[in-house]
Amino acid sequence: MMRFFIAKLLFLFVMMMIIAGCGQGEGNIGSGGLNDESNWEIGQGDLPSSIGDIEKKVDMMDEQAIPPFHSLEYLWDKTPFDEPTGKWFMHNGQGVLGYGLTTGTKKGGDEFAVTFIGHKDEGEPMNRDVRIQLSELDGYDIKEVIVEEIVYIDTVGSNEQIFSGELPHKENVLYMLSAEILNENEEVEDSFISLIFVPKPEMNAALQTDKSLYEQSDNDLTLILQNAGPTVLFYGTYYTIEKKVEDDWRVVPLDMAFHDIGLYSKFGETYEQKVDISQLNAGQYRVIKDISVEGLDITQTLAAEFIIE
Structure with a gap:
């Protein structure tokens, strides 16, 4: 009888732990949840929104x-x-x-x-x-x-x-x-x-959002990558979002899924991507994306800042 009672207590304890674990994920995405900003992972520090000369005119072939x-x-x-x-x-x-x-x-x-x-x-x-x-x-x-x-x-x-x-x-x-x-x-x-x-081995590119200011009722924004050449840019669909918390950029713990595909932009082309901001509250944010030059060892991380009121 005592063994049955102990086993029952252990079963109830395990079930309580499972329920508590499931409840932690509801409405709070990632470690610490969206509301626990001070415990979010530290971001990447200072990042540019562009590299090189985005007004560059490349004298080259068709x-x-x-x-x-x-x-x-x-x-x-x-x-x-x-x-x-x-x-x-x-x-x-x-x-x-x-x-x-x-x-x-x-x-x-x-x-x-x-x-x-x-x-x-x-x-x-x-x-x-x-x-x-x-x-x-x-x-x-x-x-x-x-x-x-x-x-x-x-x-x-x-x-x-x-x-x-x-x-x-x-x-x-x-x-x-x-x-x-x-x-x-x-x-x-x-x-x-x-x-x-x-090409000349250089990157001339810029990353920005379609607006600088959004409302909390907005569901998404458009991320725009501009390639001013002369190289071909290579990148994926992956991005991260960081928020300015006091004096630090911190990674917003969003649960996002991405298609694992490679994308290219020729010189003079722009690439647009929808970014979900429906879970973000008011504050200063930035979208971060890694890009590289196709075929050459040139990489750069760019950040496009925006504000939600």
Whole structure:
């Protein structure tokens, strides 16, 4: 009987702890709740709302020719290079060769390369010349052929680099790298291209909200990221909100979920994102977002301040 009584007490104690734990989360989000501001985590201190010169005018190629680097279909009708035929390069379920062409944002002096990938144990027989070109673009037109080499390939192994070179030390330039497989009459049997962007390695960007002042009845605000170039910005949907508590910025313990996706902004573009402020009371706040330069080791944390009355 005594054991049953003790077990019952333990059961009641555990249930009380569970109920207390559940009750702590209701109406109070995060450790300490929204009303316990003095115990919120310390924020990131002083942060800028912009970096570089957001009024910068970049003298460079047609911005429509800038990335996405992974989607080249629109170039097949605008450049001398046709869609892959599938005779050699794998495309639309045809072809026998995999491939790798340097693409994306690079620095002047970086290596570029062309790699073929065979899928047979003994190698994929070719016995063909391959014409490699690195061309500087002006919009969609070839301004100048920087590199042109003919490489003879008899057999392609499992991962064979057939050519490599060095990008010129020149900034704010868009290049096209091409590989054309030629027959014995020097006619193109198949081809593939990629884009390489070499910008000045800098970030010129600003983060702001659509208004500086909001009411407590407002449910959301619009966060605006402006890219003044010349680089392509990379970021996610994630952000944090901090509040000025006395003299310190503190992280508001909101329970938020974000889609884990990567987003890009070309130079001259703006990105807008809705931010939920329905749980915030009166005070001075800021939205914080991390951004980086696509392909380069340049990162910056920006903060857009706003007030709720």
